[in-house]
Amino acid sequence: MDSAVLIHRLHFAFTVTFHYLFPQLTMGLAPLVVALKTIGLWKNDEKYHQAARFWAKIFGISFVFGVVTGIPMEFQFGTNWSHFSKYAGGVIGQTLAMEGTFAFFLESAFLGLFLFGEKRLSKIAHWWTGMAVFFGAWLSGYFIVATDAWMQHPVAYRMTADGSVTLSSFWGLLLNPWALWQYAHNMAGAAVTGAFVMAAVGAYYVLSEKFVEQGKIYLQVGVVSGILFSLLVIGPTGDGQGKNLANYQPAALAAMEAHFDTKVAGLVILGQPNVENKTIDNPLIVPKALSFLISRNWNAQVRGLSSFPESEWPTNISLLYYAYHIMVGLGTIFMAVMLISGIQLWRKKLHGTKWLLWVLMLSFPLPFIANTAGWMTAEIGRQPYLVYGLMRTIDGFSKSVSAANVWFTLLGFLGMYTLLAILFLFLVQREIAHGPEHVESVIPLGGKAIIAGRK
Amino acid sequence: MGFLWFAIISVMLTGYVILDGFDIGAGALHLCLGRTDAERRKILRSIGPVWDGNEVWLLATGGVLYFVFPQLYASSFSGFYLPLMIVLWLLMLRAIGIEFRMHINDGIWASFFDGIFSIGSLLLAVFYGAALGNVVRGLPLGADHYFFLPLWTNWTVGAHPGVLDWYTVLSGVVALVALSVHGANYIVVKTDGDLNERARKMSLTLTPVLFLLTLVSLAATISIHPGIVANYNALKIGYAIPVLVFASLVAVFVFQKGRHEVAAFVSGALYLAFMLVGAVYSLYPVILPAIDPQYSLTISNSITASYALQVGLRWWIVGIVIALAYFVFLYRMFRGKIALEGDGGYGD
Numbered sequence: 153m154d155s156a157v158l159i160h161r162l163h164f165a166f167t168v169t170f171h172y173l174f175p176q177l178t179m180g181l182a183p184l185v186v187a188l189k190t191i192g193l194w195k196n197d198e199k200y201h202q203a204a205r206f207w208a209k210i211f212g213i214s215f216v217f218g219v220v221t222g223i224p225m226e227f228q229f230g231t232n233w234s235h236f237s238k239y240a241g242g243v244i245g246q247t248l249a250m251e252g253t254f255a256f257f258l259e260s261a262f263l264g265l266f267l268f269g270e271k272r273l274s275k276i277a278h279w280w281t282g283m284a285v286f287f288g289a290w291l292s293g294y295f296i297v298a299t300d301a302w303m304q305h306p307v308a309y310r311m312t313a314d315g316s317v318t319l320s321s322f323w324g325l326l327l328n329p330w331a332l333w334q335y336a337h338n339m340a341g342a343a344v345t346g347a348f349v350m351a352a353v354g355a356y357y358v359l360s361e362k363f364v365e366q367g368k369i370y371l372q373v374g375v376v377s378g379i380l381f382s383l384l385v386i387g388p389t390g391d392g393q394g395k396n397l398a399n400y401q402p403a404a405l406a407a408m409e410a411h412f413d414t415k416v417a418g419l420v421i422l423g424q425p426n427v428e429n430k431t432i433d434n435p436l437i438v439p440k441a442l443s444f445l446i447s448r449n450w451n452a453q454v455r456g457l458s459s460f461p462e463s464e465w466p467t468n469i470s471l472l473y474y475a476y477h478i479m480v481g482l483g484t485i486f487m488a489v490m491l492i493s494g495i496q497l498w499r500k501k502l503h504g505t506k507w508l509l510w511v512l513m514l515s516f517p518l519p520f521i522a523n524t525a526g527w528m529t530a531e532i533g534r535q536p537y538l539v540y541g542l543m544r545t546i547d548g549f550s551k552s553v554s555a556a557n558v559w560f561t562l563l564g565f566l567g568m569y570t571l572l573a574i575l576f577l578f579l580v581q582r583e584i585a586h587g588p589e590h591v592e593s594v595i596p597l598g599g600k601a602i603i604a605g606r607k
Numbered sequence: 608m609g610f611l612w613f614a615i616i617s618v619m620l621t622g623y624v625i626l627d628g629f630d631i632g633a634g635a636l637h638l639c640l641g642r643t644d645a646e647r648r649k650i651l652r653s654i655g656p657v658w659d660g661n662e663v664w665l666l667a668t669g670g671v672l673y674f675v676f677p678q679l680y681a682s683s684f685s686g687f688y689l690p691l692m693i694v695l696w697l698l699m700l701r702a703i704g705i706e707f708r709m710h711i712n713d714g715i716w717a718s719f720f721d722g723i724f725s726i727g728s729l730l731l732a733v734f735y736g737a738a739l740g741n742v743v744r745g746l747p748l749g750a751d752h753y754f755f756l757p758l759w760t761n762w763t764v765g766a767h768p769g770v771l772d773w774y775t776v777l778s779g780v781v782a783l784v785a786l787s788v789h790g791a792n793y794i795v796v797k798t799d800g801d802l803n804e805r806a807r808k809m810s811l812t813l814t815p816v817l818f819l820l821t822l823v824s825l826a827a828t829i830s831i832h833p834g835i836v837a838n839y840n841a842l843k844i845g846y847a848i849p850v851l852v853f854a855s856l857v858a859v860f861v862f863q864k865g866r867h868e869v870a871a872f873v874s875g876a877l878y879l880a881f882m883l884v885g886a887v888y889s890l891y892p893v894i895l896p897a898i899d900p901q902y903s904l905t906i907s908n909s910i911t912a913s914y915a916l917q918v919g920l921r922w923w924i925v926g927i928v929i930a931l932a933y934f935v936f937l938y939r940m941f942r943g944k945i946a947l948e949g950d951g952g953y954g955d
Contacts, residue, residue, distance in 0.1 A: 216706045219659065220699045224692075226669055230684025231691055234753070237673065238681035242911035245674025246919060252667035253926035260660035261933035265940065268656075272940075312912055316677065319915040322922075550685035552753040561692040568696060575703070579710060 156555040157546055160232045163562045165531075167224050169524055170569050174218035174576075176523050179293055179339065180346020181211045182286040184373055189279050203369045205270070206588035207350065208282075212267045213579050215259075215289075217572060224565070226252075232558065236538050236548030242318035243309050244299045246325060251295035259288035293342070294335055301331035303539050304530065305400045317542070330396050334530070337389035340381050341526060344486055345519035347378035351493070352516035353584055355509040363587045368503060371512070375497050378490035385483055391445070397533070398446050401540060404533035406457040407466045408476040409442060417442035417454035421481075425473045430458060467535040475528035482522035489515060608916050609906040612675045613891070615923070616668060621883045623664035624735075625789075625876045630654040630661055631735075632790020634701060634728025635783065638721060640794060640809060644714070646802045647721055649945045651705055653797035656941045658705060660934065662698070667930075674919060678752055678909040679894050686746060686754040687738065690770045694734050701727035729783065736782020740775035743828060743835070743886055744768065748897035752904060764831045766898065774831055781824045784817045785879060788859065792872040795863070799944050807863055810871065814860045821852065821882075835889045845888050852881040 185207045192200030226248060229237050237245075262284035270278050302308075308324030309317040319325060351374025357367025397405040410425035410432050411417050419441035423432040443452040457465060466472050489511060496502040502509070534540055538548040633654050641647035673680045684691060704724025708717055744764060747754045759769035762776075771779075791813065794806040828835060839845040855878040862871035890896060895904035910916070 216702065220702045223666070223698055224695045226666060226673075227684065227691060227695055229673070230680045231688050232685075234681035234685035237684070238677050241673050241677025241680055242915050243674075245670065245677060245680070245911075246915065249667065249670030249674050249919070250922060250926070252663060252670040253923065253930060256663040256666055257660065257926075257930040257933055260663045261937050263659070264656040264937075269940075310912075316911075318912040319674075319918065322918040550681075550688070552685050552755040553688045554755075557688055557755075561689075564692065564696065568699065572699075572703070575707070579707065582711075 156551075156553075156558065157549045159555045159558040159562065160549040160553075161545065163232055163558050163565070164228055166562065167221070167228065167565055167569075169527070170573075171218070171221040171225060172524070172527065173520055174214050174221060175289070175293070176342040176345045176520070177214045177349060178211055178218055179289050179342040180344065181207055181214070181350070182289050182346075183343060184346050184350055184377055185211055186279075186282050186286050187373060187377070188369075189282055193275060193279060199365065199369060202588050203366055203373075204282075206366070206583070208267060209583050210349075210580060212263070213576065213583070215263060217576050221569070221572070232550050232553065233538075233548050234550040234552070236543065239316050239543055239548070240303075240539060242312070242316060243306075243325065244302055246319055246322070247295045247299045247302070251292050255288050255292035255295060259285055259292065262288065290339065293339060294331075297335040297338055298326055298328060298331045300530070301328045301334050304334070304534055305330035305396070306539050306542055330400065333389060333392035333396050337385065337393045338523075338526075340384040340389050341519070341523045343377065343381040344385055345523060347374045347381055347490070348486070348512075348519045349516050350374035351378060351512045352514075355513035356584070357587070358503055359506070359509050359513060363589060366588045371493075371502060371509075372497065374512075375490060375493045375502070378486070379494045382483070382486040382490045386487060390483065394445065401533060402455050403457060403460040403464050404466055404472070405446075406455060406460070407469045407472050408529060408533060410457075410469065410473045411442065411454060412456045412458050414453055414456040414459050416440055416451055417446075417456075419445070420477070422477075425470055427469050463536070465536075466533055468532055472529065472532040475525045475532060479522050479525040479529055482518050482525070486515075486519065486522070608913060609892075609910050611920070612671075612910070612916060613894070613906050616672055616675065617883070617887050619664060619668040619671060621880050623661070623668055624879050624883060626661035626664055627658070628786045628876075628879055629789045629793040629872075630658040631701075631728045631732050632786035632788070633794055634705075634724055634790070635732055635787050636790050636794070636806075636809060637725040637728070640791070640802065640805055641721075642801075642805075644717060647717070648709070649798055649802055650794060651708060651724075652945045653794060655705065657937060659702075660937060662702075671919075671923065674915060675911060676894060676904075676906075676909040677911055679904050682748065682752050682754065682904060683895055686748075686756055687741070687770065688755065689758050690734060690738065690756075694731065694738075697727045697731040697734065700724075701731065732783040732786045733776075733779035736779035736785075737771060737775040739782070739886065740778025741768075741770060742895065743778075743889070744772075744774055744831060745896045745898045748895065748899070748902040748904070750902060752902065754897075768898075774827055777820075777824055777827060781817070781820045784813055784820055785882070788813045788817055789872075789875045789879060792859065792863070792868075792875045796868045796872050797945050807866075810863050810875075811860065814856055814863070817878075818853065818856050821856070825849065838889050838891060848881055848885040848888060852878060852885060855881060 185204050188200050188204035188207065191197070192204060229241075229244075229248070262281045265273065266278070266281040266285045269281065273281065302325060305328060306317075307328050307330075308319060308321040310320040312318050350370045354367040354370025354372075354374055357363045358371065394405070397408075406412070409417065409420055410423075411420075412430035418437035418439045420432060421436045421438060423435035423437070426433050440450045443454055444450045446452065446454060457469075493502060493508055493512060496505050496508060536544050536546070538545045633650055637647065637650050641650045669680075700723050704720045704722075704727060708720035708724065711717075741756070746756065747766070747768065757769045759771040760767050762769070762772045764772050764774050788810055791806045791810040795803055795810060798806065855874045858874035859871050859878065862868075862874055892906045893903045894906060894909060897903040
């Protein structure tokens, strides 16, 4: 077999995985920054404005990295997946074009005003620029999820004479049932990242006794939103997404659980899938739990992977299984950490509970891992198809682009992204070390909005 | 419907070239026009609030191209694999350069990011020109509508072309000089003092050079591709386009001489627009010309079905009206000359 398809996959997987570290942080921080600004306006409290300003800086850095690493994504549909693009462009081109037209223009117009315009705008106008950026970021997320959802569960299309597909229902594409749950689940996941990062910086400030007052605000906002979103990730959104899988990709669901034989199924907590023998090594299983989760019946039969032809099996069952279990395991831990922190916060003891602050401070990488694992679950689960049930991955890559050329650019991206990662960590570390008080304070302009040129 | 979308995409692409063109041009001249840190900050400040929005026109155009002409998107992006990846890297470097230059107030840091930004912009201009040159020259499309171009072969315009040959390099140089003039005109509008004067001199020097280069490139185009004038002969009004190209360059020079700053900038934008219109006029209804004409992609053999086009038109009109409103708002917010002292600037 020509290995070109593997290199094309690796190319996309690497660039999209690296890319999504940044949008999940910006999409997660956006509502929190708006919340800080809103509280600041509500209470007329400068502390919250200062907090919003600090987090807007982190947001801004992350946003630029998201833009920079995002440009290659749209291009790669054409460069690396040209046969897929030719086949499906008439459908998914719509959502990608709408992302540019509706979301990117909005974000690009208001981001500069939001980050640098606080002194020129009234407080209310500046709040609105924050809302616009928040809305743009989340809208952009919707168009991308709708694009992926169509690949997971193709709807609203019809075949054309040359064997491609074209759009047959605009609203059908935008309101794909898969997209609705996937979007809700994904955005909750991004918000968990934002909440953990904010709480981690807060815990760091409180533990290191620097900027303690600000640190307490970050802890408060991070933990409260962390509870909310870590619960939302699990139910109803995670549950809804699971039902999507049961309905539309039962083979993927069986592989995620390494559930080989059709029977009453337990929930595998730990264990290594043994694909050769169709069993799980070293299993730790909650009996009957999977049956209940899928059909709300402890004794329901769950269709096993063996009942599907092997040509329909996801191509990397072990990785799929681990990705899924890492996501679910971490999601459970997030809920526990945030609930315990919430209880301590409510009892006004969080700031003195050192061990918990340490946990919060050190947990910030975990949501990035969980979100990445979640996307790996979705994309590896979709294999061997590029468009589920319609087009196999092997048929979608750019056959005119040789493996050597893809290696060349993959190595280029590896080098470039290593430098970008160092730059990002350096810039963010620097902002955290300087702290929120280093951000210059704002001279309020009073009632009227001053929206005018410089001269 | 096909012609309408062809026109829409051409207009969006022209909008992209004019808008991002001035910030790329300003970037290419950045090191040479900005002598002091303050002047370099002024140049960056003049494009800082708008460059990102300008670049979104590229993504929006790409997206529309994708759903209207999926075959064109697939063929051209995979065929231009290597140069497009290089363009991506340049776009990334440029963005990093401009966005993080102001983050740390340190001479070495600033110089490094100035360099990245300027070199990235300069090479980007050359690659864009070369890309247009490739399309005009024709591409080795096969019967399956696909092709793959190496970066270069023997630098001649033959049956086995590379992305770079003498003709496309010439196009790249034309683009670099054209965008530099455009960028210089923009800096003239947005600055005062020494920087304004230096940018004006740059524009006055480069405009005659661009005039000559455009003539040479026109002659070269007709010599390698005589069939390119077919559409012009079929509908003779097309011959007005090259006249307008050269007239707008003369206008740049005259207006810049007479210190009509905005008029000079607009004339430069018109030059770019007429150049693109000229290319599009010669190609229509072909959208990706093959060296063997029977394999060329045309509007009719690349377009998606009509429902998608109709529904696309509806949301596109809504979206583009909103986007234009943002642009009017944004450019009004940041109108006028750049002053470094005072508040609220971009990136400091």
